[in-house]
Amino acid sequence: MTRGPTLSAHPAPYLPRPLDAFNAAPADEARGLLLRCLRSDRWAHRIADHRPYPDLDALLAATDEAAYDLAPADLAQALAGEPLPELPADAYAAAHTALSAALAAYEARFGHVFVVDLGGVPPAEALDRVLEAIRSRWANDPEEERAITAEELRRLARGRITGFLRGEAGNPSGASLITQVGPP
Template identity: 35%
Template structure:
């Protein structure tokens, strides 16, 4: 969808376009209500502003839609296709890295009670593993802040990819 189409879209169409970027209704509402945008950068800035900060409930809701790193998102929704694409960009992992990621995911889930979330786009599996291991040292409060930042990055990258110039 081009920016002009997004600006002219019905509210339902705008919501539908935004939802795969981040399925948080407040975020969707803030962006859809701010239309029209003069350019892509103003749209992306609106996405950043609407995403800062997220409430703990919003983070929990968003995490429910994200697969673990190294696992495929289920279904064929736009959000699942975006996740597949983002993780496909990681390339093939050797067996040791794949096992370390799986073990790290389990440890993270045990410690924090949720999926490990990171912006995968632009990162290698080794970089993700290093970040995972580092973040295991966070307190739950520190981790919530990191997750919020990662969700913002994912949402804005997806928004940029879905809404062309």
Template identity: 35%
Template sequence: MAGLEVLNSLPARAARAELLTCCASRRWADEVAAGRPYPGLPALRSASAVALAARDWAGIREALAAHPRLGDRPHHERPQGERPRGGDREAAWSRGEQSGADGAAAEVRAALAAGNRAYEERFGHVFLLCATGLGAAEMLAALRARLGNDTGTEQAVVRYELTRIVDLRLAKLLDVIGEANGRNA
């Protein structure tokens, strides 16, 4: 059974749990789970985008809480007490998405860390960037550029970046649960 068929057939609670690995907003997961069955990935992504657009800023901040700082260790590798929602799958996806920072020079990693702190002081939440395919220098340039945004502009950019990340993760989710179902068949 393909991953979308599996997601469509799961009980609501199980579907919600799977969706929360893509985005930590509980209301988003509830709405996307309630919209099943989906005929294809484009419909799932469309429902996801509508549900994200409907979130107030508190709902977006809830989603941001599961994301590690750019260039930082995923939450499950942090000291106890620093782990927001999001499990091993989300942490593994974050590592992969940010892998462009892995081999960065010490000064670039230090600049990312300083930029993250400045961003969090300015905007009150983690810097979010769809980092898939980007190198550390590109991530740093985006961080520095966005530090100049006003709050409203930055919130719009964060929503856009979150939608891009969730789109990628939805496709990954369908692959993972489809493969798991194939092993269990």
């Protein structure tokens, strides 16, 4: 049997790693990506201005440090920019009503929207987890709750950045985040 000609060995085209692309992106593009992870201008500028990052761990350490330094105004900006989540379509109307009431009561008590990172929680359990988190955090004093909220935002930003850089950003708007609830 005769074999056809073999192809010459050509190296595969170089495809930049997502972190390399992030490091090399124009500052406005990098800040735009970062603002999709956490809607604080100061935070996004700080992370973008300190590029390049040698690896994902260094980038995540920088994002954590910048998130810990958020001033109350930065935190308010980040909270105001959080998107509406996608809620499970098959949830009962009563569950939506209960969640809407709990979120409204939380916002009235603490003066800001409720935020929780639900990374890894199956969608069918999301509503229960949010209600549970609201109940458990309800007794906090406002300063303690603000610190917990900042930590939840930090965790969300970390998960979103990791998702972007791993190409898992199918829903970069925050499917793991519950801030408000619309009508069922």
